[in-house]
Amino acid sequence: MSLKxxxxxxxxxxxxxxxxxxxxxxxxxxxxxxxxxxGGTHIKxxxxxxxxxxxxxxxxxxxxxxxxxxxxxxxxAAIDGSLRANVLANFFTFDNFWIGIIKVLPLVIVSYGVGxxxxxxxxxxxxxxxxxGYLVTGMLVPLIVPIDTPLWMLxxxxxxxxxxxxxVFGGTGMNILNPALTIRAFLFFAYPTWMSGDKVWxxxxxxxxxxxxxxxxxxxxxxxxxxxxxxxxNWDKFAGFIPGSVGETSTLLILLGAAILVxxxxxxxxxILSTFLGAAAMGIIFNQIVAADIITESSKFYGLMNxxxxxxxxxxxxxxxxxxxxxxxxxxxxxxxxKWIYGFLIGFISIMIRxxxxxxxxxxxxxxxxxxxxxxxxxxYVVQGNVKKRLTRTNVKTA
Amino acid sequence: MGLLSKKDAALITDPLADNNPITIxxxxxxxxxxxxxxxxxxxxxxxxxxxxxxxxxxVISLMRNIIPSKIRIIVQLIVVATLVIIVDLxxxxxxxxxxxxxxxxxxLIITNCIIMGxxxxxxxxxxxxxxxxxxxxxxxxxxxxxxxxxxxxxxxxAGTLLGYPVLGNPIPGELSGLYxxxxxxNGFMLLSPMALIVVGIIIWIxxxxxxxxxxxx
Numbered sequence: 001m002s003l004k005x006x007x008x009x010x011x012x013x014x015x016x017x018x019x020x021x022x023x024x025x026x027x028x029x030x031x032x033x034x035x036x037x038x039g040g041t042h043i044k045x046x047x048x049x050x051x052x053x054x055x056x057x058x059x060x061x062x063x064x065x066x067x068x069x070x071x072x073x074x075x076x077a078a079i080d081g082s083l084r085a086n087v088l089a090n091f092f093t094f095d096n097f098w099i100g101i102i103k104v105l106p107l108v109i110v111s112y113g114v115g116x117x118x119x120x121x122x123x124x125x126x127x128x129x130x131x132x133g134y135l136v137t138g139m140l141v142p143l144i145v146p147i148d149t150p151l152w153m154l155x156x157x158x159x160x161x162x163x164x165x166x167x168v169f170g171g172t173g174m175n176i177l178n179p180a181l182t183i184r185a186f187l188f189f190a191y192p193t194w195m196s197g198d199k200v201w202x203x204x205x206x207x208x209x210x211x212x213x214x215x216x217x218x219x220x221x222x223x224x225x226x227x228x229x230x231x232x233x234n235w236d237k238f239a240g241f242i243p244g245s246v247g248e249t250s251t252l253l254i255l256l257g258a259a260i261l262v263x264x265x266x267x268x269x270x271x272i273l274s275t276f277l278g279a280a281a282m283g284i285i286f287n288q289i290v291a292a293d294i295i296t297e298s299s300k301f302y303g304l305m306n307x308x309x310x311x312x313x314x315x316x317x318x319x320x321x322x323x324x325x326x327x328x329x330x331x332x333x334x335x336x337x338x339k340w341i342y343g344f345l346i347g348f349i350s351i352m353i354r355x356x357x358x359x360x361x362x363x364x365x366x367x368x369x370x371x372x373x374x375x376x377x378x379x380x381y382v383v384q385g386n387v388k389k390r391l392t393r394t395n396v397k398t399a
Numbered sequence: 400m401g402l403l404s405k406k407d408a409a410l411i412t413d414p415l416a417d418n419n420p421i422t423i424x425x426x427x428x429x430x431x432x433x434x435x436x437x438x439x440x441x442x443x444x445x446x447x448x449x450x451x452x453x454x455x456x457x458v459i460s461l462m463r464n465i466i467p468s469k470i471r472i473i474v475q476l477i478v479v480a481t482l483v484i485i486v487d488l489x490x491x492x493x494x495x496x497x498x499x500x501x502x503x504x505x506x507l508i509i510t511n512c513i514i515m516g517x518x519x520x521x522x523x524x525x526x527x528x529x530x531x532x533x534x535x536x537x538x539x540x541x542x543x544x545x546x547x548x549x550x551x552x553x554x555x556x557a558g559t560l561l562g563y564p565v566l567g568n569p570i571p572g573e574l575s576g577l578y579x580x581x582x583x584x585n586g587f588m589l590l591s592p593m594a595l596i597v598v599g600i601i602i603w604i605x606x607x608x609x610x611x612x613x614x615x616x
Contacts, residue, residue, distance in 0.1 A: 150581060150583075152581070152582075153583070156585075164596060168599075168603065186587060189586060189587040189590060190585040190586050190587035190588070191583055191585070191586065192586060193583075194583075
């Protein structure tokens, strides 16, 4: 008997019992269900929730693989700086990938394992099907945390994020805040020493602190915030050969993911584009402020304000947030005009937080969470505006 | 309970659970968020409110027939302000450090919605003994939630209870207890938003145990 048949029999056996959703989930996760819809008209479309999620995960895979290589590369390059002279030769090596396997894979496994257990428990309690919503979140989470994040912290944060960020609001599709960013925010506020500073971004840097082998891996944002020069070329920044969270360093591969999302019409190009526009606008404003000598080198804002606006788009998590987080169809704006406003403000506020609060050099996740909260308000006013416009156009007298 | 009639006993027990001022009526939330980062502060706040509300209810109840209804809010404010000042001075005299932690929140007991709410809703229409029981019931109901929230926030946020380390020693180099296994304190627990979430979780648990509390849409 095939595995599929076995799972189907299990499903039939537990039908109507409390544990039924759990068995259903395992079956539908791996195979197409045997049931077909009966009677009536129904719409046939290829893009069900599961397939949508799978495409997003596929778009994330390049970032994940790159992140695994980068984990090793940053580690060895921090020990031996000469490796950076010839990036391409020293990047795609098995040694680098091995560190990725032992450090990044556990993050992925814990994220999925814990998250799906929580989803299963809630499905059994609520007595409905397990929702696929966690598939994408589970992949996003390991990509936006520092490489050395202790696994138990990740597990605690995932439980918090899924329960408080999503399940209390009614599960997939009902959440106000992006669950992956809720998890990131929880980690950031709960364990700040593991989420910022110059030690956490490079594998093993924390353990080596205070020893003769000490290494450091300050992020570019961290260096700029302290008015320091960085050693990375613009190509390094764009391609992602820089320290940072696991999967967000490579703007190039994020744009590849964006192309997949936009081509399959899963991610909204309006949000992606307007986020970059908003960030560029704020960057240009800050550049002009520096050019007008309002802020001088003695100011603590100088380093990040003086950063050329297009460089802001490549460094930090802005690109990752714009492409994979802001485009979340549940928590983002739904109307087309709303998407422009929503995206623009995310970019605008991200750079503002980045510059004005050096304690949170990564303002992107805060900006997206903030705009998640405002998205329904934006939509409301866009819809009302539309109603008003149409009423005046048709010249209908109301009341 | 031979001492209290069934009705009187309900005055005390109702606010503890199914008519809790914080989790059901959602009153007094501000202080629940502000001072529950430490268990000790929670306990002192609970006791202070117990004193103010228990005594205040009796005073208002005794005066209920001579207070002109047009100025009753002002009279109530004077009574509660007097009692709060007594609490504040006692704290400053005998627990100065603690009164610094509680800072403005002792003074703000005056504006605690629970107190004005009980004066208006109960003490103005009932005798002193009943009002006393109602005051005690409501302030204990308030205090219980404060203490539960304070317990979890201090335990998970600082690893201590009433200032005593219970999870081991977190100082690097001399780690002991849980910290030796890599455990770390959750700094988020010390921030006010987490108090809101802990109160939310208590409300969630309470309503899923007693579904009669869930409002119809």
